[in-house]
Amino acid sequence: xPRSSQPGPDDLDGLPNVDEEGETAPDIDPAPDIDxxxxxxxxxxxxxxxxxxxxxxxxxxxxxxxxxxxxxxGWVAGNQVRPLVHGANYFRRLYEELTALRRxxxxxxxxxxxDRDEKLLEDGPTIGEVLTGLARDGVDVRGLLWRSHSDSFAxxxxxNQRLGTEINLAGGEVLLxxxxxxxxxxxxxxxxxxxxxxxxxxVAFVGGIxxxxxxxxxxxxxxxxQQAPMDKRYQGRAPWHDAALELRGPIVGxxxxxxxxxxxxxxPLDRRTPYRMLIQRRAHMPRHPRKLPETFPDPQPSxxxxxxxxxxxxxxxxxxxxxxxxxxSVARAYxxxxxxxxxxxxxxxxYLWSRVVAxxxxxxxxxxxxxxxxxxxxxxxxxxxxxxxxGQLDAxxxxxxxxxxxxxxxxxxNPQGVPIYVHAKICVVDDVWMTCGSDNFNRRSWTNDSELTxxxxxxxxxxxxxxxxxxxxxxxxxxxxxxxxxxxxxxxxPRLLDPVTAFDLxxxxxxxxxxxHAQGQTGERPKGHAxxxxxxxxxxxxxxxxxxxYRMIYxxxxxPRRLRPKVKF
Numbered sequence: 001x002p003r004s005s006q007p008g009p010d011d012l013d014g015l016p017n018v019d020e021e022g023e024t025a026p027d028i029d030p031a032p033d034i035d036x037x038x039x040x041x042x043x044x045x046x047x048x049x050x051x052x053x054x055x056x057x058x059x060x061x062x063x064x065x066x067x068x069x070x071x072x073x074g075w076v077a078g079n080q081v082r083p084l085v086h087g088a089n090y091f092r093r094l095y096e097e098l099t100a101l102r103r104x105x106x107x108x109x110x111x112x113x114x115d116r117d118e119k120l121l122e123d124g125p126t127i128g129e130v131l132t133g134l135a136r137d138g139v140d141v142r143g144l145l146w147r148s149h150s151d152s153f154a155x156x157x158x159x160n161q162r163l164g165t166e167i168n169l170a171g172g173e174v175l176l177x178x179x180x181x182x183x184x185x186x187x188x189x190x191x192x193x194x195x196x197x198x199x200x201x202x203v204a205f206v207g208g209i210x211x212x213x214x215x216x217x218x219x220x221x222x223x224x225x226q227q228a229p230m231d232k233r234y235q236g237r238a239p240w241h242d243a244a245l246e247l248r249g250p251i252v253g254x255x256x257x258x259x260x261x262x263x264x265x266x267x268p269l270d271r272r273t274p275y276r277m278l279i280q281r282r283a284h285m286p287r288h289p290r291k292l293p294e295t296f297p298d299p300q301p302s303x304x305x306x307x308x309x310x311x312x313x314x315x316x317x318x319x320x321x322x323x324x325x326x327x328x329s330v331a332r333a334y335x336x337x338x339x340x341x342x343x344x345x346x347x348x349x350x351y352l353w354s355r356v357v358a359x360x361x362x363x364x365x366x367x368x369x370x371x372x373x374x375x376x377x378x379x380x381x382x383x384x385x386x387x388x389x390x391g392q393l394d395a396x397x398x399x400x401x402x403x404x405x406x407x408x409x410x411x412x413x414n415p416q417g418v419p420i421y422v423h424a425k426i427c428v429v430d431d432v433w434m435t436c437g438s439d440n441f442n443r444r445s446w447t448n449d450s451e452l453t454x455x456x457x458x459x460x461x462x463x464x465x466x467x468x469x470x471x472x473x474x475x476x477x478x479x480x481x482x483x484x485x486x487x488x489x490x491x492x493x494p495r496l497l498d499p500v501t502a503f504d505l506x507x508x509x510x511x512x513x514x515x516x517h518a519q520g521q522t523g524e525r526p527k528g529h530a531x532x533x534x535x536x537x538x539x540x541x542x543x544x545x546x547x548x549x550y551r552m553i554y555x556x557x558x559x560p561r562r563l564r565p566k567v568k569f
Contacts, residue, residue: 044077044306044459046470050340050433051075051308051455052333059327061320063257064309075308078301079249081456083436083478085424085485087215087224090207090244095120097193097203098130103138104196106296107131108259110144110188110452112438114211116163118226127211128163132170140293141172144262146186147270159212175289177262178270181314181448183553188311188452189244189438192256199299204255206454207244207436208350208425214240215423219485221414221529230421231384239420241348241412245436245454251307253298258309258452261322263289305458305474308333312439312451314558326558330439331446333455337429338364343469344431344499346479347375348424352409353391353442353555355398362402372406372503373399376486377533379411379419386538386546387554391442393535408503410510412486412529417517420529425453428479431471433457447558466498488527506530 054065054074065074084090101107116128125133135141145160164174177186191205209215213228221239230238247255268288310333315326338345338360345361352358352375365371381388399407412420427435437453439445458474461467476497483502484491487509495505512526538546551557 044457046432046457046459046472047073047075047077047306050337050457051306052310052329052336056332056336057327057329058332059311059313059323059325059329061324062311062322062327063261064254067254067257075306075455076249076251076254077306078303079247079251079305079307080303081305081307081454081458081474082246083474083481084205084207084244084246085242085478085481086218087209087240087242088218090205090209090242091120091216093246094191094205095125095130098134100201101134101139101193101195104140106140106142106194106196106293107134108142108190108192108194108256109211110186110190110259110262111160111211112146112185112187112189113159114145114163115159115213115226116166118212119216128166131163131167131172135167135170135172141167141174142259142263142289142292143167143172143174144177144186144259145174146180147176147178163211173290175269179262179265179267179320180450181316181558183556184314184316185449187438187445187449188258190255190259190452192252192259194252194256194296196296199297200302202248202252202296202299204247204252205244206247206255206438206452207242208423208438209242209244214238214421215242217242221412221420223418230382231380233380233384233419234421235418239414239418241420241422241424243348243424243426243436245456247307247454248299249302249305249307250298250300251309251454253295254309256295258311260292260295261320262450263292265321267318267320304460305456308455310435310437310439310451310453310455312446312449314448314450326447328447330437330451330453333435333453334427334446335360337427337433337455340433341371341429342368343370343372344429345371345373346426346428347373347441348422348426348482349375349377349441350423350425351381351392351440351442352377352395353440355391355394356443356557357441357446358395358398362398365399365403365406370500371403372499373403373408374503374506375399375407375409375533376422376530377409377411378422379413379531379533380536382421384536386542387550389535389538390543390546390550391555393538395441396533396535406503408506409533410486410506410530411533413513413531414529415525417521426478426482428475430469431462431476431479434475434478443555443557448556464497469499486528486530488529 117126167174193203195201213226214224216224217240223237223239310330311327312330313323313327341364435453435455439451439453445451458472460473462471462473462476480491480496483496495501509528510530510532516526
């Protein structure tokens with residue numbers, strides 16, 4: 001089936017393709033007429049259709065695309081990528097890799113929030129115990145935690161400070177990093193594990209799972225016993241759905257360079273106010289990091305997967321040395337992928353906020369008559385208030401107006417009827433291109449906060465019908481495993497393979513569970529977790545005050561004002 005090269009709407013094109021100084025970046029063409037230098041057609045021609053070229057990334061300041069490569073690409077082939085669905089699986093793998101480290105090995109991590117007493121396994125140890133133990137044993141432990149706003153505003157400044165201080169006293173170096181736009185956040189979640197003299201053992205983890213309360217749940221969705229504050233309808237122990245990627249191969253080197261770029265930023269870590277100076281001094285936190293040791297060589301190829309790193313950095317003053325005008329490659333990559341979509345866009349996201357984000361999917365629905373779009377979101381925001389709901393209501397309205405019969409949005413509940421909080425950030429397009437990372441589908445993640453996401457292509461074609469869609473093994477396997485869990489069917493259920501048939505299966509499964517609840521839960525509970533998502537409406541008066549709060553605080557837009565689309569968000 002041919003890929004369309006029609007441009008998207010002006011408002012979405014304006015989001016990724018213009019830098020802070022007003023310079024127009026190269027247009028993103030879904031099927032370039034010129035070859036990307038060095039691409040080997042025998043490897044996977046899909047890479048030049050789906051991945052961003054270095055010029056399309058739009059950030060010449062970064063070291064990522066300036067690394068000399070034999071092929072000259074803006075992505076890395078020869079990796080092994082393993083999806084880790086559920087926080088319990090991720091924490092278990094992280095525990096296994098961390099406890100295998102020895103003196104002279106190195107560990108680098110970033111996070112939005114870290115609770116030092118969050119357990120990695122059911123019976124422990126805690127993340128704080130593991131990381132401090134490694135630092136005492138001679139492992140070089142370096143970390144960047146978002147400095148965060150105060151706990152009084154439902155953030156995590158104290159938790160991050162406690163974890164960082166504990167590791168620093170043990171001999172590591174974990175810093176509280178506030179080098180973001182005002183009211184912005186460092187939202188990247190990254191672990192890079194390097195082994196001295198054994199690069200074949202090096203591994204990295206990227207995804208949406210923080211080192212904090214609520215995240216350690218499994219497929220049974222009974223919730224993490226250690227809980228962060230949530231909306232009361234999650235009943236005190238919120239079931240949690242999340243995901244991350246385990247990566248091996250040369251992409252580990254690019255992930256480490258992402259960490260190093262932030263670490264080596266000469267801007268002071270925190271704003272110099274008397275209050276912050278006192279807090280930093282009491283926590284033994286420096287304003288500048290120590291120099292990192294010389295890095296180990298990048299790992300050699302270890303698999304078949306091609307991976308491209310996608311990031312967001314806001315355009316701020318003082319500038320990031322590695323993103324002088326910011327970086328919006330997350331937004332640009334989604335724009336390019338949505339222009340390729342012919343059969344399926346599947347999204348799991350914490351928010352699905354903002355009309356400008358939804359418009360790219362809406363344009364794909366209008367362009368491709370066979371396209372189906374399914375989104376899975378939480379039933380309620382973690383903190384339920386009008387600004388938290390406003391962006392999603394407008395995004396859903398935009399998508400339903402584009403193709404009401406081919407777009408559907410669902411939420412999930414566990415067998416006890418408790419809503420499952422969907423924190424995963426996953427996207428699968430046509431069972432070919434997939435992403436997993438820290439970014440959400442909102443303006444904040446696409447323009448303002450620091451984010452880190454991996455786009456993945458598997459060159460292995462999937463032999464299961466329908467094959468005409470060009471499905472690849474890894475993204476299709478991931479989608480089938482997620483849908484099997486959400487719909488309560490086996491992964492080899494043939495109805496899951498075809499997007500049209502599966503779209504109808506989602507609808508009938510959710511309707512059966514909705515009807516069971518409406519009829520007083522009489523009889524056997526229907527299988528599956530899926531229910532039709534019906535967000536709470538917002539009254540006219542509430543919109544008057546919620547709209548400016550949403551636009552300025554909850555979901556800010558970091559693009560220059562003169563370049564923003566003139567539409568109502």
